Amino acid sequence: MYNNNPTIKDIDESKQGDAFFKEQVANNTGDKNKKFYIESYGCQMNFSDSEIVASILADVGYSSTRDMEESDLILINTCSIREKAEDTVRKRLRVFDKIKDKKPGTLVGVLGCMAERLKQKLLDQEKLVDLVVGPDAYRDLPNLIATAEDGDKGINVFLSREETYSNINPVRLGSNGVSAFVTIMRGCDNMCSFCVVPFTRGRERSRDPFSILAECTDLYNRGFREVTLLGQNVDSYKWKNPDTEESIDFADLLELTANISPDLRVRFSTSHPKDITDKVLMNMAKHENICKYIHLPVQSGNSNILKKMNRTYDREWYINKIHRIYEIMPDCAISSDMIAGFCGETEEEHQDTLSIMEIAQYSMSYMFFYSERPNTLAHKKYEDDIPLEVKKRRLSEIIRLQNQMSFEHNRKEVGRYHKILIEKVSKKSDQELAGRTSQNKMVVFPRKEAIIGTYAYVKIDDFTSATLKGHLVDEAEYLEQTKQPN
Ligand code: SAH
Numbered sequence: 001m002y003n004n005n006p007t008i009k010d011i012d013e014s015k016q017g018d019a020f021f022k023e024q025v026a027n028n029t030g031d032k033n034k035k036f037y038i039e040s041y042g043c044q045m046n047f048s049d050s051e052i053v054a055s056i057l058a059d060v061g062y063s064s065t066r067d068m069e070e071s072d073l074i075l076i077n078t079c080s081i082r083e084k085a086e087d088t089v090r091k092r093l094r095v096f097d098k099i100k101d102k103k104p105g106t107l108v109g110v111l112g113c114m115a116e117r118l119k120q121k122l123l124d125q126e127k128l129v130d131l132v133v134g135p136d137a138y139r140d141l142p143n144l145i146a147t148a149e150d151g152d153k154g155i156n157v158f159l160s161r162e163e164t165y166s167n168i169n170p171v172r173l174g175s176n177g178v179s180a181f182v183t184i185m186r187g188c189d190n191m192c193s194f195c196v197v198p199f200t201r202g203r204e205r206s207r208d209p210f211s212i213l214a215e216c217t218d219l220y221n222r223g224f225r226e227v228t229l230l231g232q233n234v235d236s237y238k239w240k241n242p243d244t245e246e247s248i249d250f251a252d253l254l255e256l257t258a259n260i261s262p263d264l265r266v267r268f269s270t271s272h273p274k275d276i277t278d279k280v281l282m283n284m285a286k287h288e289n290i291c292k293y294i295h296l297p298v299q300s301g302n303s304n305i306l307k308k309m310n311r312t313y314d315r316e317w318y319i320n321k322i323h324r325i326y327e328i329m330p331d332c333a334i335s336s337d338m339i340a341g342f343c344g345e346t347e348e349e350h351q352d353t354l355s356i357m358e359i360a361q362y363s364m365s366y367m368f369f370y371s372e373r374p375n376t377l378a379h380k381k382y383e384d385d386i387p388l389e390v391k392k393r394r395l396s397e398i399i400r401l402q403n404q405m406s407f408e409h410n411r412k413e414v415g416r417y418h419k420i421l422i423e424k425v426s427k428k429s430d431q432e433l434a435g436r437t438s439q440n441k442m443v444v445f446p447r448k449e450a451i452i453g454t455y456a457y458v459k460i461d462d463f464t465s466a467t468l469k470g471h472l473v474d475e476a477e478y479l480e481q482t483k484q485p486n
């Protein structure tokens with residue numbers, strides 16, 4: 001769900017800092033006729049929040065532009081997860097300074113996690129920034145903009161226990177019209193010792209299921225065929241109906257979403273290993289349209305390190321969970337996040353991460369070296385004592401192993417059949433289309449008569465480490481070939 005990985009090329013990296021297309025925000029009838037430009041960094045939740053921001057701004061007459069030089073308001077939705085993420089933002093602010101030099105009336109606003117982490121400090125350090133707005137304060141943007149237009153600084157970093165933006169219909173920025181992200185919860189109550197998210201996103205809260213289902217149904221009616229339910233920890237989704245006392249957990253929500261239509265694929269991210277239940281796994285197995293793919297970040301394969309990370313599970317517990325997933329869904333793909341060189345990590349402890357990767361057989365991973373974040377538990381309690389070269393070497397071992405495993409995964413796919421949802425024209429050739437398998441693997445194939453936004457059946461012929469190549473087959477052949485033996 002996060003695409004701010006500094007270490008692997010090609011994995012969603014291209015989306016970082018994407019500015020949005022002009023035509024993708026409805027030009028509202030508001031009398032202001034002003035333009036905003038927005039860049040987003042960090043995880044998918046931030047990209048989703050930018051869609052909420054676009055909706056709030058459209059309501060007060062702003063339309064979006066891809067050209068920052070013609071905008072009246074430049075926004076940057078920021079990430080604090082690692083030091084490097086914040087460095088990137090600081091560099092972008094230098095570029096915005098230049099625009100302001102040329103066009104002094106332009107307002108610059110910092111949104112998201114870095115705004116929340118640094119608060120007033122950001123205004124003190126960055127003299128040309130006019131707005132600092134935390135993730136729970138976007139409804140206040142119109143007021144803050146008005147304040148800034150009057151020459152004052154606009155700041156709101158209030159973290160809410162209730163805000164879920166449930167009634168805001170996000171403007172789908174940069175969308176392919178086929179798959180969309182739907183936020184189901186905000187914040188995080190897990191205090192993983194390395195992580196800044198609980199401080200930047202506040203307490204965990206779940207969005208009411210009616211608005212989630214209404215949003216997904218609306219997307220389906222508009223032609224979307226895949227929704228990804230988003231949250232820092234989707235498995236702890238919990239909502240209680242205040243009238244009936246009836247409660248809905250994540251497994252229920254997943255099933256309700258899957259029931260919108262068998263033609264609507266449902267994905268979700270991210271799962272915390274301690275919270276994913278058998279009920280979730282059973283519901284996944286029961287519904288063909290719930291994709292057989294789980295992002296289940298392990299962080300480390302060593303129990304001592306996991307304890308220091310405050311992940312609340314140990315190596316054995318995680319391995320049992322993996323076995324359970326493969327037992328219930330033998331065709332499920334699992335991916336992960338790993339942190340190399342956490343405080344005090346020994347060579348043996350690092351080896352445990354490599355070995356758990358092999359046990360889990362991840363199809364893909366996001367891999368990082370530890371970056372100490374101010375005020376986190378790890379910062380207060382442990383020394384960041386692994387030298388950078390050692391962190392980098394361990395990380396490169398992790399990446400090398402993952403690349404080998406991803407290559408093997410793809411090699412095994414040759415000759416197999418899949419149902420895919422066609423998402424787009426291939427980057428390399430307009431004669432080819434690309435779509436994902438249930439296991440989240442991208443398949444590129446000659447387009448023939450196939451149409452984006454529909455399902456197709458393919459047989460895999462070839463592969464690279466990143467994608468599968470195949471050709472279209474008819475449904476009868478697919479059904480024959482994927483029939484379960486009696
Ligand atoms: N909620 C998700 C993770 C969100 S942050 C979960 O619990 O799995 C995304 C990933 O960034 C984390 O899984 C972790 O691998 C990485 N990360 C978080 N803080 C980090 C830090 N201080 N240094 C390096 N990587 C970090």
Ligand code: SF4
Binds near residue numbers: 195198232272
């Ligand atoms: Fe961070 Fe842990 Fe929460 Fe994930 S579960 S966002 S790693 S504190």
Ligand code: F3S
Binds near residue numbers: 081
């Ligand atoms: Fe996401 Fe980065 Fe914030 S990963 S929650 S944008 S710190």
